Amino acid sequence: xxxxxxxxxxxxxxxxxxxxxxxxPTDVLVKxxxxxxxxxxxxxxxxxxxxxxxKIFGHENMGVVVEAGDAVWRVKQGDRVCLPxxxxxxCCHNCERGLTGFCLHAxxxxxxxxxxxxxxxxxxxxxxxxxxxxxxxxxxxCLILPEDAEEKENDYVMLSDIFPTGYHATELARLRPGDxxxxxxxxxxxxMAAHSAVIKGAAKVMVVDMHxxxxxxxxxxxxxxxxxxxxSAVQQVKxxxxxxxxxCGCECVGYQCCGHHGKEEPNLTMNNLVQSVKATGRIxxxxxxxxxxxxxxxxxxxxGKLAFDFGQFFTKGQSMGTGQAxxxxxxxxxxxxxxxxxANPSMxxxxxxxxAEAPDGYRHFNARDEGWTKVLLKPGR
Ligand code: NAD
Ligand code: ZN
Numbered sequence: 311x312x313x314x315x316x317x318x319x320x321x322x323x324x325x326x327x328x329x330x331x332x333x334x335p336t337d338v339l340v341k342x343x344x345x346x347x348x349x350x351x352x353x354x355x356x357x358x359x360x361x362x363x364x365k366i367f368g369h370e371n372m373g374v375v376v377e378a379g380d381a382v383w384r385v386k387q388g389d390r391v392c393l394p395x396x397x398x399x400x401c402c403h404n405c406e407r408g409l410t411g412f413c414l415h416a417x418x419x420x421x422x423x424x425x426x427x428x429x430x431x432x433x434x435x436x437x438x439x440x441x442x443x444x445x446x447x448x449x450x451x452c453l454i455l456p457e458d459a460e461e462k463e464n465d466y467v468m469l470s471d472i473f474p475t476g477y478h479a480t481e482l483a484r485l486r487p488g489d490x491x492x493x494x495x496x497x498x499x500x501x502m503a504a505h506s507a508v509i510k511g512a513a514k515v516m517v518v519d520m521h522x523x524x525x526x527x528x529x530x531x532x533x534x535x536x537x538x539x540x541x542s543a544v545q546q547v548k549x550x551x552x553x554x555x556x557x558c559g560c561e562c563v564g565y566q567c568c569g570h571h572g573k574e575e576p577n578l579t580m581n582n583l584v585q586s587v588k589a590t591g592r593i594x595x596x597x598x599x600x601x602x603x604x605x606x607x608x609x610x611x612x613x614g615k616l617a618f619d620f621g622q623f624f625t626k627g628q629s630m631g632t633g634q635a636x637x638x639x640x641x642x643x644x645x646x647x648x649x650x651x652x653a654n655p656s657m658x659x660x661x662x663x664x665x666a667e668a669p670d671g672y673r674h675f676n677a678r679d680e681g682w683t684k685v686l687l688k689p690g691r
Contacts, residue, residue, distance in 0.1 A: 312689070313366045313440035314668045319357030320676070322367065324666050330442040335381035338448035340391060344467045345438045346370035347668070347685040349497050349564070350598055352676050354430050358565065358603045361430035368439030368687075369395035369427040370470040372463065375452070376442075384449040390459035391452040392645075393445055394637035395471045397425040397435055400450030411634035416446070424634055439668060441689050453641050456649055464656035464686060465648045468502065472684075473644050473655045475596050475635040476502025479560035480510060482594025482631030487511030492547050492556040492586050494579040496524035496535070498684045499596060500562035501658050504533040509653060516550060518543045518582070523680050527658055538582075547586040555588035564597025565611070580618045589626040596635060658684045664691040 313327045332339055345368045354361040372392045375385055385391065398410035404423065405413050416425035417433040428437015436444065445451055455466050476499055485491050491512050493503045496519035507515045508531060517528035518536045525535035536546045547556055563579045583593050601614040610617055623630075647653035660683040663671050671685040 311441035312665055314368060314437070314665065314687070316354060316361055316365045316367060317363060320355060320673075322355065322669055322672050324668055327366065327440070330436060330440065330444040332377055332379045333444060334446065335379040336447050336449070337379045338375050338382055338385055338445045338452065339377040340371070340373040340393070340438070340443045340445055341376045342371055342373040342438050342440060342443055342689045344372045344463055345440075345687050345689065346467060346470070346472075347439075347671050347675050347687065348471060349499060350429070350471075351672070353565065353598060353600050355672055355676055358600050359430035365428060365430075366436040366440055367428045368437030368443075369429055370467065370472070371427060371438030371443055372467040372470060373438075373443065378448065382448050385452045385454065389452070390455045391445075392455060392466050392469045392641070393427070393438070393443070394451060394453070394469075394474070394641060395426045396634065396637050397427065397433065397446055398451060398638065399447050405450075408639045409636050410638045411636040439665065439687055441665075451638075453645060455645065458649060462648060462656070464659050464662075465654055466645065467686065468655035469637070469641040469644055469648075471635070471637065472498045472502045473505070473653070474637040474640040475499050476504070476562070477506040477640050477644060478635035479503040479562055479594040479596040480506045482592075482596070483558040483560050484592045484594075485510055485512060485558050488513050489557040490514040490516070490551050491558050491560065492516045492518065492583070493533075493560045493562055494518045494543075494583060495562035495597065496521065496528045497562065498658055500560070501527055501531065501683075502655060503560045503562050503596075504528050505531050505653065505655060508532045509647065514550060514556075516547055516556065518547075521678055521680070524683060527683060531657065544582055544585045551588075555586055556591065557588060558592045558594070559583045559587040561593065561595040561597045565599055565603055578617075580616060581622075584619060584623045584626065584628065587626075587628060589628070591626075591628050593628060593630045595630060595632040659686055661685045662688055665689045
């Protein structure tokens with residue numbers, strides 16, 4: 311089969327690899343129809359993680375079941391399924407509590423609770439940017455899609471990660487109807503947090519970024535765009551909230567490589583959040599901060615640390631929630647919203663490319679080139 315394979319910093323290639331197969335009786339094999347490039351892939355692409363050469367990327371996957379292991383009873387050949395990026399066993403201490411992003415069985419490394427397809431330090435699993443994908447514990451992990459699965463493919467594929475992740479950001483921030491919320495980052499995840507906040511009935515949804523094309527999408531989904539090119543985001547949020555600050559906030563940026571935000575300085579979103587959220591407000595962090603960033607702009611970043619004003623955070627009595635989204639907690643409910651036409655996450659899709667063009671997709675998306683908001687790879691084409 312063909313697959314997108316990591317060869318080194320800023321180098322992915324599409325090449326022939328051995329076909330994925332059923333390895334355990336609880337597996338299914340899925341023929342991939344759509345697999346997205348994610349901002350999380352860029353941490354590996356940029357060389358910011360210890361991902362090994364030869365890893366097949368791809369954790370935002372959807373397709374058709376072509377084979378089922380002997381112990382699989384719920385999922386059937388021919389089912390159209392969307393796969394949460396978290397691989398979870400369904401029966402460990404964490405999975406039983408809905409914390410599928412922190413499964414204790416799927417990742418053999420006890421320090422790194424949680425597993426994913428095609429990701430550094432997230433277990434030995436291959437990714438789905440390929441013709442075929444092996445799905446472990448398939449009865450637990452597969453979301454079987456309704457009859458409009460093909461018609462709304464580009465909506466449903468967002469349930470693999472970014473729509474639940476954006477929603478998770480608003481849950482971590484404890485967003486309630488009528489709240490004013492500020493979201494840092496208008497990448498795919500920030501835009502999905504904005505979409506979720508609008509759906510949940512937030513009063514003002516303020517989205518901060520420096521890229522006009524991405525801010526325009528935020529505005530299209532009913533949010534207020536805030537351009538931070540001049541570093542005035544905190545003041546703009548204050549001006550829009552009678553000087554009080556937002557009720558809650560979401561961090562949807564994470565580590566960014568040098569120059570992405572147009573300034574030769576470390577990522578300051580955490581401090582901006584502390585300043586633009588009111589005292590006692592809650593902050594949800596879904597942007598990924600990798601343990602070490604060899605490409606970090608300042609020495610702290612290189613060590614995986616973050617310049618963060620804990621004193622102000624404490625003085626304001628704020629609180630924070632962090633981490634990977636437990637996709638399965640949200641994907642059933644969000645699938646219904648898509649089915650009923652009440653959510654349309656595909657509005658952020660900018661490109662649909664055949665698998666062979668993945669290297670181009672990575673290059674443009676990594677550069678945040680204008681108009682390259684969300685890239686979907688279509689292996690069948
Ligand atoms: P992305 O990296 O393109 O989006 C980040 C956006 O933040 C960009 O539009 C960029 O211009 C903007 N930005 C950069 N610096 C900023 C600043 N100082 N203030 C405001 N905006 C700034 O892609 P993405 O797919 O949206 O991913 C965002 C983050 O979410 C990444 O760190 C990714 O790893 C993470 N993520 C986390 C989870 C999870 O489960 N927690 C899942 C998926 C992605
Ligand atoms: Zn992702």
